[in-house]
Amino acid sequence: MSRYDDGGYEGFYQVPDIVKQWAHYFYRHIRERNIPEIQSMYEISFLKLSDRYYKSSPWPEVSHIAEVVDHDHVFCLLYKEMYFRHLYARCQPTLRDRCDSWDNYCDLFGLLLTSNVNMQLPNIWLWDMIDEFLYQFQSFCQYRGKVQSMSPEEIDNLKKVTDKVWNIVEVLNILQALVDKSGIVAELEGDGGARLCSLEGYYPQSSNVLRMLGYFSLTGLLRVHCLVGDYVTGLKAIYPLNLHERTHLFTPRIPGAHITLFYYGGFSYLMQRRYLDAARCFNAVLLYIYRVKGAHRSSPQFEQILKKNEQMYALLAICLALCPAAAKSLDENVLMQLRERQSDNMAAMGRGDIDVYDSLFRDACPKFVTSTPPAYDQATTNTNQLAFRAQLNSFLLEVRSQQTLPQLKQYLLLYSSIALARLAALMDVEEGALRQQLICLKGKQRQLKWDGGKDMTAGTWTVASDLEFHIDVDPESGREMVMVSDTLQVATYAPFLAHHIARFEEIIRDLSLPPPVPVVPAPAAAAAVRA
Template sequence: MGGLQEFYTVPDIVKQWAHYFYRHIRERNIPEIQSMYEISFLKLSDRYYKASPWPEVQHIAEVVDHDHVFCLLYKEMYFRHLYARCQPTLRDRCESWDNYIDLFGLLLTSNVNMQLPNIWLWDMVDEFLYQFQSFCQYRGKVQSMSPEEIENLKKCDKVWNIVEVLNILQALVDKSGIVAELEGDGGARLSQLEGYYPQSSNVLRMLGYFALTGLMRVHCLVGDYFTALKAIYPLNLHERTHLFTPRIPGAHITLFYYGGFSYLMQRRYLDAARCFNAVLLYIYRVKAAHRNSPQYEQMLKKNEQMYSLLAVCLALCPAAAKSLDENVLMQLRERQSDNMAAMARGDIDLYDSLFRDACPKFVTSTPPAYDQATTNTNQLAFRAQLNSFLLEVRSQQTLPQLKQYLLLYSSIALGRLAALMDVEEGALRQQLLCLKAKQRQLKWDGGKDMTAGTWTVASDLEFHIDVDAATGREMVLVSDSQTVATYAPLLAHHISRFEEIVRDLSLPPPVAAAAAAAPAAAAAPAAARA
């Protein structure tokens, strides 16, 4: 009786929403589905379920003819709302996992014929990975759990297992055939038709497309950055002509955030800066249009995180600034100029702080030892990545000072340079070798493999050590390798902008134009009367 009574407490408007939502899905009416998904669901949530879950699926099953597929889709939205507005229990986490298993299993094994909005399909993948990450974070706090909670958690060893998560994402990629399609035309047809092919379902194809980003995200969360970049093949972060993700801001930002971070952790600062530059320009262009979107706050958060990571890139590799757009560089200086100056002086604490604020929430790939856990394993995962990053930073701590001295000379004796820097000649020789090594890094050289590249010198300073034939002393010979700037694109841009301004100035002022139009408007009725 309790369940029956609860059914009748479901507001009529909510039951009507479920009925019409189900009907539009059956009719493949994409505009209506998207409106009900993005607008109506949020309005009803704010009105009836601001701090509570939506009705469980059995309470609306009757108005949707107990349709199995729709019930799975509804439960996906139900758990997403629960995670956003409430505190999920272990049971909620397990039931949501089971629902994803059933939903993705159905899509992978049956002949799917429905069309769903691409934003919903991205949200499915994104929420799937968020809940995986959330479960790993929850599981990592075992030291604060009661014995009963630990025992219940032990029974859930297969729930949100990383191997299962990766297998599901890979199965979506394989079953969708998206890799072969992208290899064929680079995604041109997909972009042209916006993912909706006539007489076919977009569901599996787009889930496979977004699962590529999902695979990269999971590998990045466990610190496997090389595999993370391998996972997005054949998506190309540096050739964005046919990328589909710009149509879905969340997908585009996620792709470039994790791609740029993976490059950063592999000491490929030129490629990392290029990724961050592209997505920061994108956010600058589209954020105003999404001001009322539920994802707006998350967009701004990621924007600030990527400016922090870009500042780190430039502090470790100043030559990366050459690839930045003028607008991005200006915004970066406004936000991070003081921090960049401090990092250039070797402030390790600032590197630490920026990394903490901007890095992903790392997870461990295996459960903790429940009977022996005394520390938060989430912190262990984070510390491992932080220490790896700071180890690289410390290896370059003395290099900015050395570079400043080298910029003052075209040649200087090794002994004199050591005296100026107050170090032994042997230590200076090691620093010079270190600087030479740090100036070389892999840079993407074309192709769809994001891990490929050629070794290049990422510096405007070139030097080598030679022996002076006259004196027999070791000399450091410095040459300026900075390339001459090409101003043609900049001048062309400003010429075009100047022509637009002149054209606008040549138009009559609005008042004069209205005055000129008034006699003509008055003459028209007179002519009609005549």
């Protein structure tokens, strides 16, 4: 018996034979550690069967396929993980569904943490587990915030489970337990991830499951801390991953993981007023998307990749509006794309238009969540907006503190020296107010910049500006003068040429590689399932 059928009421549920075959061969390939076949059935066959039989309905519950997989406990947990992910994507999950999915994740991760599960799974699936786990956490936080639209019965049911499921402390504990149990931090400290990358995450004669879940949980910790506005802790959580030295980062092999890592890392830097580091992060990942998006046009994640691409261009435009010196670190392709997408917005932000900052931040920021549930008996509005409003107000407060600085900087660029009184008259402000603006400009030009250490929150204070000035007294007239010195350096083309020579050599090297070895054809029955 099942609560799902074509008529929407309980009745006998018939599972198509091809779905049973898929489950049987999927189970068999997992038992045999056949990674190519597992990945094919996970990424291709599952989606094809979903479109054919379950386009707007859930997959069969685990009880309907348990017999064809020998009632294997581990496989049933893995199947349920995919079942709930499909349900979230194609249907509207109920509170019961959200609770059941939480219980399944707890059972699955608990089993992996306490047992010696000797199996190999595709790394893309392991990333999807962490990504979906956090998406469902986010979804539950958004769901419980809409109290004003719930019936009294729904609110009562939510009260009963609100401290038991999708609790942020439990979510963080699970992620940290995966990191600790996997031993991934010690491994990365040893060689920076060189062996992990060379073996593509699949170590001979051992399981990759816990190791890669631990690796991806580092990014998960950054994401959760960023969602609640704790940006410093978020950047500390990704140790020892290095956003600025990417030689042995494993995430580029999994586009979703790589984009997530740099999106939340760059946003964390942005909210800490570290615009040079934020721009460097966004530049790296936007270049990555520029190179790989063509290969993922048929991927289910392609729309999400494009969305994150646009969001990060918006965030990069904000970085350059608040810190024009950050443009020096951008690749010419990124700079060209940025101008095509955001030139009007950047001009408006250069004039101090707060509405443009507001609009770009709304479109590009994460969906923030509150770490505690709402007061169900008193909530009359959507409490999801509280977390967003707090972060938006914090950001706009920083923007408003710099609102008059672009005009001041434009005047300073016109002079090598100017009397303080004359500059105040040009800007139509009192001399005391002008001194405050000059001090503010001086302070905003200084920011922390990553200094090469392993700690992503560390750095050295640097001047991020092409303009240097100080106030002095003219010995002849006794007037206060603003002395301006241009710090722009003469452009050299050697780094530009070296960069393109290196890229050209990479292209030549890739073209000279031997053709890939053809994949061994799958067994006939498995091929029939994928057809």
